Amino acid sequence: MEFSEKEIEEVKKFVKQLNSEKYSVIIVEGKRDSAALRKLGLSGKIIEFHSFNGLVKFADSVAKYKNIILLLDGDRKGRYLTKRIIGLLEHRTKIDLSFKKKLISITKGKIRFIEQLICYEPLQFKI
Template sequence: MSSFLLAIISQRLINPNVFHTFVIVSRQEVTALLNLIHEINEEKDSVVVVEGKRDSYALKCIGFSCKILEFHRFGGLTKFSDSVSGHKNIILLFDSDRKGRYLTRRVIEQLERRAKINLYYKKRLNQITGGKIRTIEEISQYKDALFGVII
C-alpha cells in the first residue's frame, strides 16, 4: 500500500472562536484509526469513559457508537466509581495532559478491584497518531480524513 499524505483542515472544538489547523495524516493512520473505532464499538459489556462533553462529542463525530460516559457529569470520583463499578470493562480515554494522567491514576486506584480498567485503546490511539493527539477532543481533527474529505 503506497503511503500518501492528506492535508486536513478541521475546526477545533476547544475554541469557541473557530480557527483552523492543518493535520498531516497518512493512509495507514486513517486505516488504523478506523480499525480502532470498529474494535471499540464491538467491545461487549464495555463503556468508554472520557473527561467531558467535548471529548464525548469528538468521539461521536468520528464514528463511535458505543456507550460513552463523561467523568465530570458524576460530580466526583466516589460517585463515578459507584456508578461504573457494575460494568465489566471500563475503557479509559482521558487526555494525556497532567489532569488526565492524574484522573487515570485515581480511577485505577478506586476501581482496580471492582472492574477491569482497559488502557489498551488509549495507548493504541497514541501509537496510531504518533502522539499528535494530546486531548481526546483533538481527535475531531481526523474527521475529514476518516470520512473521505480530501482537499
C-alpha cells in the same frame, strides 16, 4: 495537522475495535471528547467523567460495568484522573488501558486530548 493514509485507516480501525467492545463502557473526561468519538462513528456507551460530582461518586456509579475502557486525556490532569480511577476501581471491575495506548501509537503522540480526534472526521471518507 498532516495525516497519512495509514494513520487515517488506523483511526478507522481503532473506532471499529471500540465499537466491537459490546459489553464495555468508555470513559472520557467531557462532552467534547464524547462528541469527537461520536463524529468518528463510535456507537458504544460513553460516560463523561465531568458529569459526576467527584471521583468517589463517579467510581461508585461505574463500578457496575464489567469492563471499563479509559480514554482520558494525556495531559497532567488526565494522567492524575487515570491513576485515581484505577486506584478506586481496580478491585471492583476490569479497567482497560489498551485503547489509550493504541491511540497514542496510532497518532504517534500528536493527539494528547481525545477531543482532538475530531481532526480525523473530515478525512475518514476521503480514502
